[in-house]
Amino acid sequence: MNIAQSIREFFLRNGMVLGLYLVIAVTFWILILIVLPQLYMLDFSFSKNLPPAKIGGPEDVHTLEHYEFFIRGSAQNTAAFNVVDLQVFFRTLLAAAFVTIFDLALCYPIAYYMAHVAQGGWARLVVLSLIIPFWVNEILRAFAFRIMFGSGGVINGFLIWLGIVDEPVDFIRENVALYAGLGYAFILLMIFPLYNAVESLDKNQIEAARDLGSPWWRIHWRVVIPFAKPGITSGCTMVFMLSAGALAAPQILGGPSSLWFTQIIYQWFQTGNNWPRGSAYAVVLLASTIVFVLLMMKIFKVRLGEIAR
Amino acid sequence: MSADVELDDVWIKFGEFVAARDVNITIKGGEFFSFLGPSGCGKTTLLRAVSGFLEPSQGEVRIGGQNMQGIGPNKRPTALIFQNLALFPLMTVWENIAFALEVRGVGKAERRKRADELLELIALSDQGDKMVHELSGGQRQRVAIARALAAEPQVLLLDEPLSALDLKLRQHMRTELRAIQQRVGITFIYITHDQGEALTMSDNIAVMREGVIEQVSDGNTVYDHPETSFVASFVGENNLFSGRVTEVSDGFATVDTSEGPMRARNALKNGSPQLSAGDSAYVFVRPESLKFANGHAHDNTIKAHINQQEFEGHFWQVFMDVPGSDKTIKMSMVNDGMELSHATGSEVSLGFAADLAVALPEGPLAAE
Numbered sequence: 001m002n003i004a005q006s007i008r009e010f011f012l013r014n015g016m017v018l019g020l021y022l023v024i025a026v027t028f029w030i031l032i033l034i035v036l037p038q039l040y041m042l043d044f045s046f047s048k049n050l051p052p053a054k055i056g057g058p059e060d061v062h063t064l065e066h067y068e069f070f071i072r073g074s075a076q077n078t079a080a081f082n083v084v085d086l087q088v089f090f091r092t093l094l095a096a097a098f099v100t101i102f103d104l105a106l107c108y109p110i111a112y113y114m115a116h117v118a119q120g121g122w123a124r125l126v127v128l129s130l131i132i133p134f135w136v137n138e139i140l141r142a143f144a145f146r147i148m149f150g151s152g153g154v155i156n157g158f159l160i161w162l163g164i165v166d167e168p169v170d171f172i173r174e175n176v177a178l179y180a181g182l183g184y185a186f187i188l189l190m191i192f193p194l195y196n197a198v199e200s201l202d203k204n205q206i207e208a209a210r211d212l213g214s215p216w217w218r219i220h221w222r223v224v225i226p227f228a229k230p231g232i233t234s235g236c237t238m239v240f241m242l243s244a245g246a247l248a249a250p251q252i253l254g255g256p257s258s259l260w261f262t263q264i265i266y267q268w269f270q271t272g273n274n275w276p277r278g279s280a281y282a283v284v285l286l287a288s289t290i291v292f293v294l295l296m297m298k299i300f301k302v303r304l305g306e307i308a309r
Numbered sequence: 310m311s312a313d314v315e316l317d318d319v320w321i322k323f324g325e326f327v328a329a330r331d332v333n334i335t336i337k338g339g340e341f342f343s344f345l346g347p348s349g350c351g352k353t354t355l356l357r358a359v360s361g362f363l364e365p366s367q368g369e370v371r372i373g374g375q376n377m378q379g380i381g382p383n384k385r386p387t388a389l390i391f392q393n394l395a396l397f398p399l400m401t402v403w404e405n406i407a408f409a410l411e412v413r414g415v416g417k418a419e420r421r422k423r424a425d426e427l428l429e430l431i432a433l434s435d436q437g438d439k440m441v442h443e444l445s446g447g448q449r450q451r452v453a454i455a456r457a458l459a460a461e462p463q464v465l466l467l468d469e470p471l472s473a474l475d476l477k478l479r480q481h482m483r484t485e486l487r488a489i490q491q492r493v494g495i496t497f498i499y500i501t502h503d504q505g506e507a508l509t510m511s512d513n514i515a516v517m518r519e520g521v522i523e524q525v526s527d528g529n530t531v532y533d534h535p536e537t538s539f540v541a542s543f544v545g546e547n548n549l550f551s552g553r554v555t556e557v558s559d560g561f562a563t564v565d566t567s568e569g570p571m572r573a574r575n576a577l578k579n580g581s582p583q584l585s586a587g588d589s590a591y592v593f594v595r596p597e598s599l600k601f602a603n604g605h606a607h608d609n610t611i612k613a614h615i616n617q618q619e620f621e622g623h624f625w626q627v628f629m630d631v632p633g634s635d636k637t638i639k640m641s642m643v644n645d646g647m648e649l650s651h652a653t654g655s656e657v658s659l660g661f662a663a664d665l666a667v668a669l670p671e672g673p674l675a676a677e
Contacts, residue, residue: 202393202395204391204392204393204395205395205397207362207382207389207391207395208389208391208395208397209397209408210381210382210383211360211361211362211382211383211387211388211389212383212388212408212409212412212456212457212459212460213383213384213409213412213413213460214383214408214412215383215412218412222397222400222408222411223397227398227399
C-alpha cells in the first residue's frame with residue numbers, strides 16, 4: 001500500500017473532522033511539546049553561557065565545554081574527573097534502579113492478588129485505597145513523609161516503644177525517607193501495568209501448573225512472570241525514569257549530604273544561572289536513562305512493541 | 310499404575326446452592342469412566358473435587374483407597390486436562406510436556422528424553438521444538454495429553470477436552486483417546502455433555518442431572534435400560550408418550566396414553582420394577598425401534614400421518630403427526646437400498662415391540 005492510499009483510508013475510516021483533529025493534535029503533541037523543546041535544550045547544551053548582549057555575536061559558537069565540565073570538572077580541578085558530579089550521577093541511577101526493584105517487589109504481589117485472588121468487591125477496595133491517597137499533592141505527601149520519618153515521628157516513636165532502638169534513627173540522613181517517598185510516589189505506575197499484564201493470564205494456566213505438581217514459587221517463575229514480562233518492563237521503565245528525574249522528593253526528603261542529580265541540574269539553571277550547562281546535564285541524564293532502559297530490555301529480551309500492549 | 314477412585318457420600322455446596330448431592334461412585338482402576346450431563350449439572354465440580362481444586366462440603370474422595378482430604382492438587386496422583394487445554398504459550402512443546410518433570414527437579418537431558426518418548430506416543434515425534442501456537446487444534450490436544458501423562462498420574466481427568474475441535478477431528482480423537490487409555494492403562498475420568506463421546510469411549514457412564522447421579526452403568530445399559538425418565542430423554546433420541554399404568558405383569562407395564570394403550574418393559578431400578586398400576590408413567594420408544602406395521606401384527610400400534618421425510622445418507626428420518634394429538638413422532642429407517650414405501654402425506658400404521666420400549670415413572674426430562 002502506498003502512502004497516498006494509506007492517508008486516504010485514514011480519513012475515510014475516521015471521517016474528515018476526527019481525522020484532522022487526530023493529525024493536528026498528534027503533530028502538536030509530538031512536535032511542539034516533545035521534539036522542539038528537547039532539540040532546543042540539545043542546542044542549548046552545546047552553546048556558551050553568554051550574557052544576553054553577546055548572544056548572536058561572534059563569541060556565540062558551539063562548544064563541548066559543558067560536557068567536558070561534567071566529566072573533567074573546572075579548570076582548577078586537580079583530579080582527573082569531576083568526582084562530585086559523576087558520583088552524584090551514578091548514585092542517582094543506582095538509587096533509581098533500587099527504587100524500581102523495591103517497587104516491583106512490593107507491587108507484584110499486590111497486582112497478582114488484585115488480578116487472580118481477590119473476589120469482586122475486595123479488588124475494587126484495593127484499587128480505591130491505592131488511588132485515593134494520590135489526591136494529596138506531591139509536596140504535601142513528601143512533607144508528611146518527612147514528619148513521619150523524622151526523629152520525633154511515628155516510626156521512631158514506634159521503634160523506641162518496641163525497644164528495638166534506644167535513640168531515634170536518622171532516616172533522613174540515611175536516605176530511607178527518600179527511597180520510601182520515591183517508591184511510594186510511583187507505586188501506581190508500577191501496579192497498573194503489572195495488573196493489566198497479570199490479569200490477562202488465563203487462570204487455567206496457573207491451575208494447570210499447580211496440577212502438574214508445581215509449588216507456588218515455580219508457578220510464578222515459569223508461568224506468571226514470563227507472561228507478565230511486558231507489563232513488568234513497562235512499569236519498571238516508568239518508575240526508573242521518573243525516579244531518576246524526580247526533583248521535589250529529593251529536595252524535601254533527601255539527606256543533607258546526598259544530592260540527587262536533578263538537584264545539580266536545578267542548581268545550574270537557578271542559582272548557577274548557567275542554562276547551557278544545566279541543559280547539558282539534563283541531556284546527559286535523559287540519554288543515559290534511555291540507554292540504561294534499552295540495555296535492560298535487551299538483557300530481558302523484551303521488544304519495544306510489547307510494552308505498548 | 311492405576312488407582313480406584315471412590316466418591317463416598319460426597320456433597321458440594323456453594324452457599325445455598327448444592328452443586329453435587331449424595332454422590333456415591335466407585336471407579337475401578339484402569340477404567341474409562343465418563344460423567345455425562347447437560348452443562349451446569351455439576352460434573353465439572355465433581356472433577357475439581359477429585360483433582361483437589363476444591364474440597365467436598367461433606368463426604369470423602371478416596372484415590373487408591375487413600376482419603377484425599379487436605380491434599381492439594383499438586384500432591385494428588387491425578388492430572389487434569391483442561392477444557393481449553395491451558396498449554397503454556399511461552400514454552401516450547403517439549404518444555405510443556407516436561408513441565409511436571411522440571412517441577413520434580415529432573416535434569417534437562419533426562420527431561421528431553423522423556424518428552425521425546427511421549428511425543429512418540431502421541432505421534433508428534435519431530436514437533437518438540439515448536440511453540441504451542443504453531444500446532445493445529447488436534448496436535449495441541451495430544452500435547453495436553455502428553456503433558457498430563459508426563460506427571461505419571463494414576464488417574465487422568467479430562468474436562469470436555471474435545472469440545473473446541475470440529476466434528477471430524479472430535480470423532481477421530483475419540484478413537485485416539487481410547488487407544489491411549491488402553492496403552493497406558495491408567496484410570497481415565499472423562500467429563501462431557503456429548504453422549505456420543507461418552508457412549509463410544511467409556512467402560513462406564515454416570516449420567517448426572519442437577520448435582521444428582523441418575524444412573525451409573527455401561528453405555529449399552531444406559532441406552533437400552535434407562536432407570537429414570539431423565540436418562541431416557543437425555544441419552545439418545547426417544548419418542549415419549551405419557552399416561553397412567555393400567556396393569557403390570559411379567560416385567561411389563563401397560564400404559565394408557567392418549568395415543569392408545571402401550572405395553573412396554575417395566576423399567577428396573579436396583580433389580581425391582583418401578584411401576585405399579587395407577588402410577589403416572591412415560592413410555593419411551595427409540596426412533597429406530599419403530600417400524601411401519603404393513604399389515605403385520607405388533608405388540609403396539611400407532612396411527613400416524615407422515616409430515617416430512619429427511620434423507621441422511623445411511624438412514625431416513627421420518628417425522629409424523631398423530632391425528633387428534635399434538636405429538637410428533639420420529640422414526641429412523643436404515644437405508645437398505647429399498648425405495649421409501651410411503652409417500653409424504655400418507656396415513657400409516659406404526660408398530661413396535663413391547664421389548665424395545667420402556668415404561669418409566671413420570672419425572673424430570675432433559676431440556677430439548
